Amino acid sequence: MLVRTRFAPSPTGFLHIGGARTALFCWLYTRRHHGKFILRIEDTDLVRSTPESVQAILDGMAFLGLDYDEGPFYQTQRIERYKQVVQQLLDEGKAYRCYCSKERLEALRECQLAAKEKPRYDQACRNLVEFKNCPYVIRFKNPDKGEVSFKDLVHGELTFKNSELDDLVIARGDGMPTYNFSVVVDDMDMGITHVIRGDGHINNTPRQINIFKALNVKIPVFAHLPEILEEGGKQKLSKRRGAASVMQYRDDGFLPQALLNYLVRLGWSHGDQEIFSADEMIQYFDLKKVHSSPAALNQQKLLWLNQHYLKSLNPEEVAKHLKWHMDDQIIDITSGPDLTEVVKAQAERCKTLKEMAEKSRYFYEDFKAYDEKAAKKFLTPQTLEILQLIYNQLEEVISWKAEKIHEIITKASERLELNLGKIAQPIRVAVTGGTISPPIDVTLELLGREKTLERLHRAIERGL
Ligand code: GLU
Numbered sequence: 001m002l003v004r005t006r007f008a009p010s011p012t013g014f015l016h017i018g019g020a021r022t023a024l025f026c027w028l029y030t031r032r033h034h035g036k037f038i039l040r041i042e043d044t045d046l047v048r049s050t051p052e053s054v055q056a057i058l059d060g061m062a063f064l065g066l067d068y069d070e071g072p073f074y075q076t077q078r079i080e081r082y083k084q085v086v087q088q089l090l091d092e093g094k095a096y097r098c099y100c101s102k103e104r105l106e107a108l109r110e111c112q113l114a115a116k117e118k119p120r121y122d123q124a125c126r127n128l129v130e131f132k133n134c135p136y137v138i139r140f141k142n143p144d145k146g147e148v149s150f151k152d153l154v155h156g157e158l159t160f161k162n163s164e165l166d167d168l169v170i171a172r173g174d175g176m177p178t179y180n181f182s183v184v185v186d187d188m189d190m191g192i193t194h195v196i197r198g199d200g201h202i203n204n205t206p207r208q209i210n211i212f213k214a215l216n217v218k219i220p221v222f223a224h225l226p227e228i229l230e231e232g233g234k235q236k237l238s239k240r241r242g243a244a245s246v247m248q249y250r251d252d253g254f255l256p257q258a259l260l261n262y263l264v265r266l267g268w269s270h271g272d273q274e275i276f277s278a279d280e281m282i283q284y285f286d287l288k289k290v291h292s293s294p295a296a297l298n299q300q301k302l303l304w305l306n307q308h309y310l311k312s313l314n315p316e317e318v319a320k321h322l323k324w325h326m327d328d329q330i331i332d333i334t335s336g337p338d339l340t341e342v343v344k345a346q347a348e349r350c351k352t353l354k355e356m357a358e359k360s361r362y363f364y365e366d367f368k369a370y371d372e373k374a375a376k377k378f379l380t381p382q383t384l385e386i387l388q389l390i391y392n393q394l395e396e397v398i399s400w401k402a403e404k405i406h407e408i409i410t411k412a413s414e415r416l417e418l419n420l421g422k423i424a425q426p427i428r429v430a431v432t433g434g435t436i437s438p439p440i441d442v443t444l445e446l447l448g449r450e451k452t453l454e455r456l457h458r459a460i461e462r463g464l
Contacts, residue, residue, distance in 0.1 A: 003035025004193045007061075007068070008183065010042045011053035014245040015060030017297070018198060018228050018237055021263045025225060026196045027066045028264070028285035038190055039071035042183070044176060046076075060246035064256050064263075065278065073190070075182050082177035085185050085215070086138055086170060094214045095170060097136040098125040120166045138171040140181070140211060148206035153194075153223035153287040160206035168207055180204055184211040187220055196223045196287070223287045226267045226294045233296035249302075251328070253352025255321055257313060258306040266295040275308060303351045310350060315343040318353075325357035326364075336364035337446040345438035345446060359436070363446055366455070367433035374429045383426035384463045386416065390427055391456045400449045406441040430459035 007023040009015065015023075030037040041057070043049040058072070089095035098121075100108075109119045126141065142165050149159040170181035177185070183204075187195060195205075202224050212219045228237045237244060249259050261276050268291070270276070270284045310318055319339035326333050333339060342360050350356040361367070370379065393408045413423045424440040431452055437443040444452050 001193060003030055003033040004038065004191050005030045005035065005196055006038040006040050006071075006187070006190060006192050007066075008040040008042050008186070008197070009057050010045060010048075011050060011057055012045065012048040013053055014056040014247060016237070016244045017246070017263070017266075018244075019057075020060060020064060020066075020246045020259075021228065021266050022197055022225060023061060023066050024064070024260065024263050025223075025268070025285075025287070025290070026194075027068075028281055029194060029196060029223075029287060030069075031282045032285050035193070036069040037067075038073070038192070039068040040073045040075070040186060040190070041071075042075050042179070044075045044079075044179070044182060049076075056245075056247060063246060063250055064260055070190075073186070075186065078182070078186070079176070081189070082182050082185050083171070083175060086177065086181070089140065089170070089214060090138065092214075093141070095138050095140050096126055096128065096167075097131070098139045098167075098169070099128075099132050099134055099136045100124060118164070123167055126167065135173050137169045137173055139167040140170045140207075140214070142167050142207070142210055148209050150205060150209060150219070150222055152202075152205075153221060154226070154290045155202070155224060155292050158202070158205075160203075162210070165207055165210070170211075180207050181211065184208050184215070188212065188215060188217045192220050194223065194287075195220045196225065199224045199227050223290065226291055228266055229294050229296040231297045231299060233294070237297070244297075250324075251354075253325060253354030253356070254302065254306050255309045255313070255318065255353065258302065258309045261305050261309070262302045265301075266297075267291050275305070307347075307351045310343070310347045310353070310356070315340045315347070318343045318347070322353050322356055325353045326360075329354075329357050329361070331357060331361050331364050333364055337448070341446055345442050349436070349438070362432045362437075366451075369433065370429060371434040374433075374435045378426040378429040378435070379459055379463055381463060384460060386412065386418070386423055386426050387430055387456055387460050387463070389416070390423070391453065391460060394444075394449070394456070395453060397449070400445060402439075402441040402445040405444045409440060426459075427456070431455040 005026040007026050009019050027037050039061070041054055043054070061068070086095065105121070108122055112119045121139070125139070143162045146162050147159050148162060149157060151157050168180055169178055171177050205222055205224075209219055229235060230237055246259070257278070260278060260281070264276055264281050265274065268285070268289055270289065276284070319342070322339050322343055323333070326339070342363060343356070346356050346360060350359060389412050390409065393412065394405070397404055397408070409420065409423055409427075413420050416423070425435060427440055428437050428443065429435060431447055432443065438446070
């Protein structure tokens, strides 16, 4: 059987972590089984859906590298098709027009609540035969008796009594289909074999299964993914929190590889392995190993993963992402070292790309002021001699390489009978403005001859 999955977000906000995790699990399952992954935009809520949200979803998926084989399909472009299937169910006597007014339904609900009953439609219009010339919705004739069972790949066998399920509205007064109905028509038309989505949809599944049955089509396999909780595991993840958006993670300096690795571990595990390349995830991913209990965000783990990938990925790949942050921080990289070299030098001491960009600004543009404490401590009359000596020696250097610079600094330290750190720190403050940078020889090589000499000179002048 060719596996066909879909990711079906409603474009009412950015792609948040929960949605991205669903998309990832669908994608992994599909790639693992050499199937087709379909993107479907569920935009029938005309008030809340926006083109910006559609774009945010597409951007988020592109950032994570979750490519799809078909789509994006838009539900708003399929309205005629839903109407056709509604008509089919009406013709077959599997759906009916309900003329009940809002007021009647409201009163019914209040009565049921007062009697401590579960509110549900009393099927007043279910057996009407005459056509009334007044507004109506279309309801699905849910079976009255029996049960609906399905084997969820994550939760196991789940059973619901039909008596608990309502005669669901499948088309509103204006003819627009409702969620539970359009999803079934789409999953049917798109030949979806596996519906992988969040836990929040479990209660919709028996309703949808009944509609599948009424349409006489094969029912897909379902897998409902566990909820994601906030850090600490107590609160539900709230979509409104900016930090939960995939693009916010990009803006904060996370690599897509790190984010994917982080997402895959939100509810899935493979032994005690923590680091997974995309290929490994595809190779090992199994819905049966998805946990049924919620997973919680863990920022420390994400930072750890990010640093792991900053250090271990091909530096050229990391440099591409760093470029985005340099642009974002308006750092013009044309007058400075190659970004790949910056990545090699900085990966060890940065947890995010944002931090790496911030900490690499001095390679490209002059810093505005010395870090006050650092200057006080390291740019003193005593260190003037060091800076002057280093300046003189470096001025002679033609081939500007870390090895040569290292040699000069080592010789100076011997001559002045000072340890290397005592020499390096004043130079570092002089050329970067602060006390933190890659090893001093690497820093100077990256900075280049001209900037190094210029900044050393300035520091010397300042101290005279
Ligand atoms: N559009 C639904 C949502 O964003 C998902 C529907 C589904 O996966 O069946 O929650």
